[in-house]
Amino acid sequence: MPVSKLVGTKVKRREDPRLVQGLSHYVDDLRMADVLQVAILRSPHAHARINGIDKGAAQALPGVVSVVNGADIGDSVGSVPCAAANPTLRTPPHPVLAQGEVRYVGEPVAAVVAEDSYTARDALDLIEVDYEPLPAVSDLEKALQPGSPLVHSQWDSNQAFTFECGTGDMDKARAEADVIVKQKFIHQRLAPIPVETRGVVARYFPGEGELTVWSSTQIPHLLRAMLALVLGFPEHRIRVIAPEVGGGFGCKLNVYREEALLAHLAMKLKATVKWIEGRRENMQATIHGRGQVGTVEAAVKKDGTILGVTYDSLLDTGAYHQLLTPGMPPLTGLMISGSYKIPTLKFTSTGGFTNKVATDAYRGAGRPEATLVIERTMDLIARELDMDPVELRRKNFAQPADFPLPVATGLAYDSGNYQAALDKALEMVGYDDLRAEQKRLREEGRYLGIGFSTYVEICAMGPSAALPAGGWESGTVRMDFTGKATVLTGVSPHGQGEETTFAQIVSDDLGIPIEDVAVLHGDTAVVPNGIGTFGSRGISVGGTAVYMATQQVREKAEAIAANVLECSAEDLEFEDGKFSVKGVPDKGITIQEVALQAHVATKLPAGMEPGLQATSVFEPSNFTFPFGTHICVVEVDTHSGEIEIKKYVAVDDCGKVINPMIVDGQVQGGIAQGLGQALLEEVVYDEDGQLVTGSLMDYAVARAEDLPPLEFARTETPSPVNPMGVKGVGEAGTIGSTPSIVNAVVDALAPFGVTHIDMPLKPEKIWRLCQGGTK
Amino acid sequence: MIPAAFDYIVPDSLEAAAASLADGGENAKVMAGGHSLLPMMKLRLAQPSVVIDLKRLDSLRQIQADGGALRIGALVTHHQVETSSEVNENCPLLALTAGSIGDPQVRNRGTIGGSVVHGDPAADWPAALLALGAEVTLTSSGGSRSVAAGDFFLGPLTTAAEPNEILTGVSVPVPAAGTRATYRKVKQKASGFAIVGIAVCLRTDGDTCTDVGIGVTGLAGTPFRATAAEDQLRGKALTADAVAAAAAQVAEGVDALGDIHASGEFRSHLARLNTARAIQDALDG
Amino acid sequence: MANTTKIEVRVNGVGRTAEVQPRLLLVHYLRDVLGLTGTHIGCETSLCGACTVMVDGAAVKSCTLLAVQVDGCEVQTIESLATDDGLHPIQEAFWDCHGLQCGFCTPGMIMATRQLLQENPSPSEEEIRHGLEGNICRCTGYKHIVDAVQQAAEQMKAGT
Numbered sequence A: 001m002p003v004s005k006l007v008g009t010k011v012k013r014r015e016d017p018r019l020v021q022g023l024s025h026y027v028d029d030l031r032m033a034d035v036l037q038v039a040i041l042r043s044p045h046a047h048a049r050i051n052g053i054d055k056g057a058a059q060a061l062p063g064v065v066s067v068v069n070g071a072d073i074g075d076s077v078g079s080v081p082c083a084a085a086n087p088t089l090r091t092p093p094h095p096v097l098a099q100g101e102v103r104y105v106g107e108p109v110a111a112v113v114a115e116d117s118y119t120a121r122d123a124l125d126l127i128e129v130d131y132e133p134l135p136a137v138s139d140l141e142k143a144l145q146p147g148s149p150l151v152h153s154q155w156d157s158n159q160a161f162t163f164e165c166g167t168g169d170m171d172k173a174r175a176e177a178d179v180i181v182k183q184k185f186i187h188q189r190l191a192p193i194p195v196e197t198r199g200v201v202a203r204y205f206p207g208e209g210e211l212t213v214w215s216s217t218q219i220p221h222l223l224r225a226m227l228a229l230v231l232g233f234p235e236h237r238i239r240v241i242a243p244e245v246g247g248g249f250g251c252k253l254n255v256y257r258e259e260a261l262l263a264h265l266a267m268k269l270k271a272t273v274k275w276i277e278g279r280r281e282n283m284q285a286t287i288h289g290r291g292q293v294g295t296v297e298a299a300v301k302k303d304g305t306i307l308g309v310t311y312d313s314l315l316d317t318g319a320y321h322q323l324l325t326p327g328m329p330p331l332t333g334l335m336i337s338g339s340y341k342i343p344t345l346k347f348t349s350t351g352g353f354t355n356k357v358a359t360d361a362y363r364g365a366g367r368p369e370a371t372l373v374i375e376r377t378m379d380l381i382a383r384e385l386d387m388d389p390v391e392l393r394r395k396n397f398a399q400p401a402d403f404p405l406p407v408a409t410g411l412a413y414d415s416g417n418y419q420a421a422l423d424k425a426l427e428m429v430g431y432d433d434l435r436a437e438q439k440r441l442r443e444e445g446r447y448l449g450i451g452f453s454t455y456v457e458i459c460a461m462g463p464s465a466a467l468p469a470g471g472w473e474s475g476t477v478r479m480d481f482t483g484k485a486t487v488l489t490g491v492s493p494h495g496q497g498e499e500t501t502f503a504q505i506v507s508d509d510l511g512i513p514i515e516d517v518a519v520l521h522g523d524t525a526v527v528p529n530g531i532g533t534f535g536s537r538g539i540s541v542g543g544t545a546v547y548m549a550t551q552q553v554r555e556k557a558e559a560i561a562a563n564v565l566e567c568s569a570e571d572l573e574f575e576d577g578k579f580s581v582k583g584v585p586d587k588g589i590t591i592q593e594v595a596l597q598a599h600v601a602t603k604l605p606a607g608m609e610p611g612l613q614a615t616s617v618f619e620p621s622n623f624t625f626p627f628g629t630h631i632c633v634v635e636v637d638t639h640s641g642e643i644e645i646k647k648y649v650a651v652d653d654c655g656k657v658i659n660p661m662i663v664d665g666q667v668q669g670g671i672a673q674g675l676g677q678a679l680l681e682e683v684v685y686d687e688d689g690q691l692v693t694g695s696l697m698d699y700a701v702a703r704a705e706d707l708p709p710l711e712f713a714r715t716e717t718p719s720p721v722n723p724m725g726v727k728g729v730g731e732a733g734t735i736g737s738t739p740s741i742v743n744a745v746v747d748a749l750a751p752f753g754v755t756h757i758d759m760p761l762k763p764e765k766i767w768r769l770c771q772g773g774t775k
Numbered sequence B: 001m002i003p004a005a006f007d008y009i010v011p012d013s014l015e016a017a018a019a020s021l022a023d024g025g026e027n028a029k030v031m032a033g034g035h036s037l038l039p040m041m042k043l044r045l046a047q048p049s050v051v052i053d054l055k056r057l058d059s060l061r062q063i064q065a066d067g068g069a070l071r072i073g074a075l076v077t078h079h080q081v082e083t084s085s086e087v088n089e090n091c092p093l094l095a096l097t098a099g100s101i102g103d104p105q106v107r108n109r110g111t112i113g114g115s116v117v118h119g120d121p122a123a124d125w126p127a128a129l130l131a132l133g134a135e136v137t138l139t140s141s142g143g144s145r146s147v148a149a150g151d152f153f154l155g156p157l158t159t160a161a162e163p164n165e166i167l168t169g170v171s172v173p174v175p176a177a178g179t180r181a182t183y184r185k186v187k188q189k190a191s192g193f194a195i196v197g198i199a200v201c202l203r204t205d206g207d208t209c210t211d212v213g214i215g216v217t218g219l220a221g222t223p224f225r226a227t228a229a230e231d232q233l234r235g236k237a238l239t240a241d242a243v244a245a246a247a248a249q250v251a252e253g254v255d256a257l258g259d260i261h262a263s264g265e266f267r268s269h270l271a272r273l274n275t276a277r278a279i280q281d282a283l284d285g
Numbered sequence C: 001m002a003n004t005t006k007i008e009v010r011v012n013g014v015g016r017t018a019e020v021q022p023r024l025l026l027v028h029y030l031r032d033v034l035g036l037t038g039t040h041i042g043c044e045t046s047l048c049g050a051c052t053v054m055v056d057g058a059a060v061k062s063c064t065l066l067a068v069q070v071d072g073c074e075v076q077t078i079e080s081l082a083t084d085d086g087l088h089p090i091q092e093a094f095w096d097c098h099g100l101q102c103g104f105c106t107p108g109m110i111m112a113t114r115q116l117l118q119e120n121p122s123p124s125e126e127e128i129r130h131g132l133e134g135n136i137c138r139c140t141g142y143k144h145i146v147d148a149v150q151q152a153a154e155q156m157k158a159g160t
């Protein structure tokens, strides 16, 4: 085996020099001749019938090329796709421009194509739409009650689907339990807010009959396939390019109206068209995350043994399904057991249409809901039993020997050592002293709280059987004449740094300098096939494909080397990029020389194809299950309602680590978003479906000052699911952090009789809870 | 993101600016830093047909301390106030207030004059200007006048400045030696504007409050001076009870604003809480 | 054609003249007229800082300025920082400390850092966090950005 040099070490990112100089190309940075600009008119109503559209004045504005609305498009473009399968699913038509009715604020109604963006914007003001407002429903629970206004009048209710999973006999668990704990949870809607909004450029080449679409997407290959279906245009004539992408967090794991619309306009006008989403459009019309309401019930013995848990929930789907909208609840249901051995688990979900934009995958996608529910439930149980929350967790943890761990939701967790992560975090935070300090401060009327989250999450999405559109990933490794390696990957990074981590893997295993490895991605004409970047699958699925292709390249290289050196492959050893004959170190050939031979093709073993490349398509046999412990210590000012995070400790285990610096970055960024959900963020619609948080003026995301100093550590429990033992880390911070913050605040306010608070924990809520005084 | 079209004028003198403004009528707007006007124009909430950029009026960029007053020209940026030695020596409350506005980039462009005329009920400047008893000066082609801060703010985005008037500066009486002052701001987390902002300016003789000014912003549609609370303190010993009693007056009779960030009830509470804390801070400071 | 105004601006040391609509935003002038696409747009309400550039040495949000307002001014964008000798110490520090992920906020963040260090060459962690309050990064959680600013401060002090 070659000595591992780069894997496991902090290698500075290769993508950064272009990024820190502002020299990279996001969609809006692409310079092309004769680009027409598109602006989109959106519904100001949550629900309305469109009785007429007058485009005359807009069309007459000099510089305007075309103005189109739903009627112009008719059925020439199909419905925006939803890939999630569910036999109970009601899937409403999802046209690229509203057809006669609008169902959420921000729904696209018409598009202006103009010579420049200023003119396109001016033209929007000249389009007159005759709306007839219809009753709208914004609140999820109301939407599912009889008599609610209907979002889609073809159905008799707003029910979008139902889903359930789990096993065991909850009645029996209840009967055997000493204590039943119940709690309702609201998982507020969140806006993903990548700092780069969405954007699309579409270009039609009439001569070649080809369509190229540049989109700020996480899934270029899936987008290509979906566009083919929606447009009725052959897939092999479509090229999708995800250029530099400025963050996604799940919201670009989707196929949007604007992508199909722009492609359609490009073909219709035989032109290049461009649309860049504004931030207000982004708040209105890019998917939101979470949007769940549910009630947990836990049946527990006096000693803390958990016999069973049910979680009955509702999902606010919004008005139309996006790619994976109905696919979120299953991810919650599957993970409701957390890191605990719970024999009986039952999860139900009912989707409800509302007059709002769709919900879909936002960082964590369904798992933050599960983690919040089970981690809060653990604290509720601990409080009920007057047990230390740490003790309760210890008691119910799955033990290292239990793995692979069958879980009552139907999953089998791959590997884990929950106790070890917890112990490390407890030591770092100084738990025993903290409890003493908490007690002391309470006597002074100061309220310190300690919150835990001993989370586990599901990553490395995933086995194809469990995903709507394939869960494999492709990797190609090719060495060319001069011994440089080109890697093609089907994942589509947008900040995760795979141009670096994948190159680390290839560099080590081929024994070539990392500078000699290029990692290409995000272009369907360059990368043969792929699925994309989401579900913390980059390194664990995509990276594994690259790893396996690298091994195949090396095997072929070895066979060529043996042939050139006239020995058998068994006689060769490989070190530092050189094959040499064992015991005869002088007799050898570098892998670069082998690459040349592979292309010159005169000294190849009989029957071997020339060239030195391999493609591997990795199909994971299971998900991976990263885990860890986050501990948050807060002090609450009960007069102002303000929460100060005094200390935050995160111990995460994502299996083997390829690049610790990048892993740290993923965890830190994830925590910032988890903290955002806990303390700041909330999409608010009013009762009539008007979006109140329509811009960053009203929707708060964490800024540098909002983040406390964080302390980090890791444990490393390899995954048996893939050869490198990696698990994935993209979502861990978001999933793990939120419950620890909420638990800490609830703990701080225990003297006030507070047992639960729904997020975001805004000062006013806290203040109100403290109005009754201590109990 | 894209403003509607307009004509752009850059006058060389105050007189010319005032004349252009008079000519332009209702649809003309002067622009100082543009950090309130342009955001509204980008959202097309404002669509002036003429924009008169004051940037060449260098005479409005001065800060001068003379005759017991600090005169700050309308075009002085928040950053200039924050870092000015005249201000920090004579009236640190103004520097403190300036530093609490927006963020560094905003403070580099936004001006005190623009903020004051804009009349945003959540802006920071009014609290300090009210607490200090400042005056603003206005000029139009018809002449000049001064208006006390207490008479200037009339409602949300409404001030005593007439559409044809240009604010030329703010004049703040330099507080007597020994005056203690502070500004407490509860930030709206998304926009950074004030949910509530309380400026307190306090003079004491021993334990006794000899004079006090309390300016309140954010709480209501109009920033105001909390005279009832001030009256509770003036001439009294500053005991904890007296401070609490005064703070309790701050939101009395006020029609408090409420939104998704804070209800009227909570805003009122925050005003009371931060008044008490601000007085304490000033005493401790 | 709408009315236009002539402007003369020095951008990254190069004199430029253009006839622009008064309503043209500085950020659009830089990106679309001059092709300097390193300055990004992340919001419509002047709150993200992705568009931060320097005008006459002060950091500003170029989405909240008209091109005509900077007539006669000196503008510096992210493209001005690196020289033939290499990256600017702030760029180098962001790279070293992994102060970026998707990189979209980065040019604005670096320009804001530049102003911060100009005013305060040895900022504390708290001052750094406060000094970057006009910029949003949705990826990094800011810790590595703070590290980068600290490293840049050290390097720049050593360099002067």
Ligand SMILES: Cc1cc2nc3c(=O)[nH]c(=O)nc-3n(C[C@H](O)[C@H](O)[C@H](O)COP(=O)(O)OP(=O)(O)OC[C@H]3O[C@@H](n4cnc5c(N)ncnc54)[C@H](O)[C@@H]3O)c2cc1C
Pocket (backbone or CB within 6 Å): B029, B030, B031, B032, B033, B034, B035, B036, B037, B038, B039, B054, B074, B075, B100, B101, B102, B103, B106, B109, B110, B111, B112, B113, B114, B115, B116, B117, B118, B120, B122, B123, B124, B125, B161, B165, B166, B167, B168, B191, B192, B193, B194, C045, C046, C047, C064
């Ligand atoms: C992101 C952001 C955050 C902000 N945060 C805060 C904050 O926390 N606290 C706060 O107080 N403010 C905040 N502001 C507002 C900021 O302080 C503005 O700069 C200020 O309110 C307006 O000043 P300006 O010079 O930019 O005025 P402009 O935008 O140029 O003008 C504002 C209005 O005043 C008029 N006007 C301007 N100057 C004059 C004059 N001399 N005479 C007559 N009329 C005039 C204009 O016609 C216009 O109607 C923020 C702004 C932004 C963009």
Ligand code: FES
Pocket (backbone or CB within 6 Å): C040, C041, C042, C043, C044, C045, C046, C047, C048, C049, C050, C051, C052, C061, C062, C063, C064
């Ligand atoms: S684009 Fe200028 S602040 Fe967001």
Ligand code: FES
Pocket (backbone or CB within 6 Å): A195, A246, A247, A495, C099, C100, C101, C102, C103, C104, C105, C106, C136, C137, C138, C139, C140
């Ligand atoms: S690196 Fe992506 S927003 Fe900062």
